Amino acid sequence: MYAFTYHRATGLRHAANLLEKLEDPKILAGGQTLLPTMKQRLASPTNLIDLDKVEGMSEITAAGRSVTIGALTRHNDVHKSPIVQQAIPALAYLAGLIGDPAVRHRGTIGGSVANNDPNADYPAACLALGATIVTNKRKIAADEFFKGLFETALEPNEIITKITFPVPKKAGYYKFRNQASRFALVGVFVAKRPSEIRVAVTGAGSSGVFRVPSFEEALKKRFSPKSLEGLTIPADGMASDIHGSAEYRAHLVNVCARRAVAAADEKTPAE
Amino acid sequence: MPTVSMKVNGKDAKADVDPRTLLVQFLRENLRLTGTHVGCDTSQCGACVVHVNGKAVKSCTMLALTADGAEILTIEGLANGAQLHPMQEAFRENHALQCGFCTPGMIMTAVDIVHRKGNNLEEHTIREELEGNICRCTGYHNIVKAIGAGARAMSGEVTKQAAE
Ligand SMILES: Cc1cc2nc3c(=O)[nH]c(=O)nc-3n(C[C@H](O)[C@H](O)[C@H](O)COP(=O)(O)OP(=O)(O)OC[C@H]3O[C@@H](n4cnc5c(N)ncnc54)[C@H](O)[C@@H]3O)c2cc1C
Ligand code: FES
Ligand code: FES
Numbered sequence: 001m002y003a004f005t006y007h008r009a010t011g012l013r014h015a016a017n018l019l020e021k022l023e024d025p026k027i028l029a030g031g032q033t034l035l036p037t038m039k040q041r042l043a044s045p046t047n048l049i050d051l052d053k054v055e056g057m058s059e060i061t062a063a064g065r066s067v068t069i070g071a072l073t074r075h076n077d078v079h080k081s082p083i084v085q086q087a088i089p090a091l092a093y094l095a096g097l098i099g100d101p102a103v104r105h106r107g108t109i110g111g112s113v114a115n116n117d118p119n120a121d122y123p124a125a126c127l128a129l130g131a132t133i134v135t136n137k138r139k140i141a142a143d144e145f146f147k148g149l150f151e152t153a154l155e156p157n158e159i160i161t162k163i164t165f166p167v168p169k170k171a172g173y174y175k176f177r178n179q180a181s182r183f184a185l186v187g188v189f190v191a192k193r194p195s196e197i198r199v200a201v202t203g204a205g206s207s208g209v210f211r212v213p214s215f216e217e218a219l220k221k222r223f224s225p226k227s228l229e230g231l232t233i234p235a236d237g238m239a240s241d242i243h244g245s246a247e248y249r250a251h252l253v254n255v256c257a258r259r260a261v262a263a264a265d266e267k268t269p270a271e
Numbered sequence: 272m273p274t275v276s277m278k279v280n281g282k283d284a285k286a287d288v289d290p291r292t293l294l295v296q297f298l299r300e301n302l303r304l305t306g307t308h309v310g311c312d313t314s315q316c317g318a319c320v321v322h323v324n325g326k327a328v329k330s331c332t333m334l335a336l337t338a339d340g341a342e343i344l345t346i347e348g349l350a351n352g353a354q355l356h357p358m359q360e361a362f363r364e365n366h367a368l369q370c371g372f373c374t375p376g377m378i379m380t381a382v383d384i385v386h387r388k389g390n391n392l393e394e395h396t397i398r399e400e401l402e403g404n405i406c407r408c409t410g411y412h413n414i415v416k417a418i419g420a421g422a423r424a425m426s427g428e429v430t431k432q433a434a435e
Contacts, residue, residue, distance in 0.1 A: 006273055006290035006336050028337070035293075035332050036314050048290070052337045076326075100403025101383065102317065105326040106333065182402060 002044040009049050012057065012161065016136050019157040022047040027159065029072060029111035032103050057110075057161060062087055065167045071110025071160040076101070078109060088129070090171040090189070090264065094121050097175050099182050110160040113145075116152050116208060118239065119183035121175065123209040128189035128200035129171065132164045148207045168193045172264030174256045176203075178243050186249055188256035190264055192223055199257055204249040206239045215257055224265075225258040277341050279304065280348025288335050294328075295319045297335035298345060306346040306375045310405070317404030320376040320383075321345045327383035329403070346375035349382070358382050361421030362414075369408035380404050381418040382425075390426035392419055 007022070009015035019025050026045035028034055029052075037043040051057070057072040060081045067087045069078060078084055078095035085092040098104055098112075098121055112122045113133060126133070126142040133140045135158045145153050154160070168191040175187040184203035191198045199215040202208075218227040233253055238246035275292075276285035279302060286301045298304045298321070310318030312331050319331040322344040349356040355363070358381050368374045384392065384400045397415045406414060 001291045004290055006334070008336070008339070028334075031334070031337065032314065032332060035334070039312065050334070050337055100317070101380070101387075101400055102320055102327045102329045102403050103314070103332075105323075105328050 001038045002041060004038075004045055004048045007047060007049045009051055009054050011054055012136060012159065015049055015051060015054060016157070016159060018047070018049045019159070022049075025049055025157075027051060027114075029114075030074065030107040032099070032107040033111060033115050033117070058108075060084060066164050067091075067167060068162050068164045069109055070162050071113075072108050073110075075099070075104035075107045075109070075112075079104065087167045088165060088171060090173045090191075091125050091129070091165065094125055094173045094175070094189070097121060097173075097177075109163060113163060114152060114154060114160055116146055116148075116150050117183070118149050118205065118208045119178070119181070119185070119187075119203045121173075121184055121187055121202060124184075124187050124189040124200040124202035125165075125173065126163065126200075127209050127211060128191040128198040129165045129168055130191075130193060130198065131166075133160055134162045134164060135160050146209050151208070166193065170264045172260040172262070174259035174263055176252055176256055178203075185244055186252040186256050188253060188260045190219070190257060190260040192219075192264065196220075197223065199260075201253050201257075204238050204253050206237055206246075212253065212257070215254075219261065223261065225261045228254060228258050228261065273336060275335050275339050277338050277343055279343045280345060290334065290336055292335040293331055294321070294323075294333045294335050294338050294343075295330035297338075298330060298343070304345050304347050308372055308375055310372065310376075315403075315405065316373070316376070317380060318373050318376040320379045320404070322379060322383065325386070327380050344379075346379060349378065356382070357424035357427070358385075358418070358421035361417045361424055365413050365417035365420060367409065367413040367417035373404060373406040373408075377401075377404050377406065377414055377418075381421060384418065385422045385425050390422045392422045394419065 024046035028048050028050045057070040059070045060083050061068050062083050075095045075098045131142045133145050140153050171191040173189045175184045178185045186203040189200045197216050197219045199212045233250050235246040235250040238249040240246040272287040274287050298307050308318040310316035314332040320327050321330045323341050397418045
């Protein structure tokens with residue numbers, strides 16, 4: 001790890017001011033991605049702004065037909081939240097699949113979404129549920145937010161403050177894990193919303209999370225795993241590495257999508 | 272250098288540190304609490320698990336400065352004097368360690384599992400919860416057995432503490 005100057009933010013505004021003022025700054029949330037990255041010297045900020053002691057950014061609230069989760073909410077707290085379990089059980093279930101218990105005690109939803117790892121879980125949920133990413137400057141629809149591998153619509157000095165998820169009629173997530181890293185080799189989040197059906201895929205694409213219009217069309221006719229039988233997606237555009245070829249990933253997208261639809265129907269267990 | 276202070280195993284600890292200091296380094300090098308191990312230093316193996324404000328955390332993936340003001344529990348703080356913690360006792364009883372390198376992290380994780388999931392743990396729950404702890408020797412079988420037994424033994428412990 002290269003040397004940096006440490007700053008403990010006392011509030012959101014303090015953090016925002018430090019971000020504007022300091023040279024080559026970076027925010028530290030749960031540190032479960034940033035610290036390993038800094039150890040590998042793939043990131044080397046001059047100034048590190050720690051959000052750990054910032055209050056008021058880890059609340060979960062329900063209002064009307066939506067659930068809002070503060071950016072600093074830990075994965076384990078999303079998993080355990082009665083509000084999330086009740087309104088969007090698939091989201092609570094997804095949070096409980098991230099990494100391992102110790103990672104879930106530190107990692108935050110804001111950090112995960114800001115990082116936009118192509119194998120991360122939350123981006124699929126955000127895109128399928130039509131979430132809104134709220135920052136200290138503006139609101140960004142999930143459709144506009146995820147821009148590719150580790151790329152987002154965030155400006156350099158922008159801080160995610162919370163994420164709002166509209167409550168779907170039903171939703172399901174199925175994750176086919178990479179056994180070694182525990183990230184998604186392929187993960188599919190399916191949401192039946194009042195106005196539309198969305199199928200979002202993480203892990204598979206060579207440029208991050210994406211939707212599958214042909215699956216969405218088929219599910220619109222009938223929301224059942226059967227509707228997806230025999231449908232394929234091209235291997236073109238899938239990621240390919242030692243963990244799985246593009247063809248394998250394309251195949252898994254259909255398998256995971258069918259299982260996600262089945263999970264949505266039986267109400268995903270969110271223990 | 273910035274100052275960090277925290278409570279470790281019930282005792283106040285304070286030092287000036289390089290901001291890069293990881294919590295595990297602070298424990299091992301500043302406080303000489305070498306029970307907490309570094310197996311991978313890449314957040315994978317769980318040998319470095321300690322409790323921060325009552326929750327299991329990988330201490331190689333947290334800055335010491337972030338733990339400012341926190342209460343830390345390490346493997347050294349678990350036993351009650353010469354009397355082993357029930358989970359430590361269960362690991363000994365069940366031959367749940369060979370080289371012992373992973374053991375401190377396993378035990379700290381095990382105690383955290385009991386705090387979250389209670390005293391009656393199914394085998395598959397234990398295996399799922401051990402996702403972030405790697406052992407290169409035992410094949411896990413006896414670790415899983417020990418955690419089940421330790422969890423049950425801890426229920427006695429809680430009532431005993433409550434009675435005192
Ligand atoms: C062993 C292991 C297994 C994992 N498995 C999974 C998995 O299965 N699925 C999965 O999805 N993830 C997984 N992760 C990643 C984990 O979910 C991280 O917690 C998450 O990616 C980053 O969140 P963080 O709070 O730790 O952010 P940090 O590491 O602190 O920050 C990550 C990046 O986001 C930026 N950032 C953080 N917060 C904000 C904010 N509020 N606004 C703007 N920018 C911000 C930081 O500057 C940094 O660039 C795993 C990690 C580990 C170590
Ligand atoms: S040393 Fe921390 S997880 Fe391996
Ligand atoms: S006993 Fe040797 S690594 Fe677990």
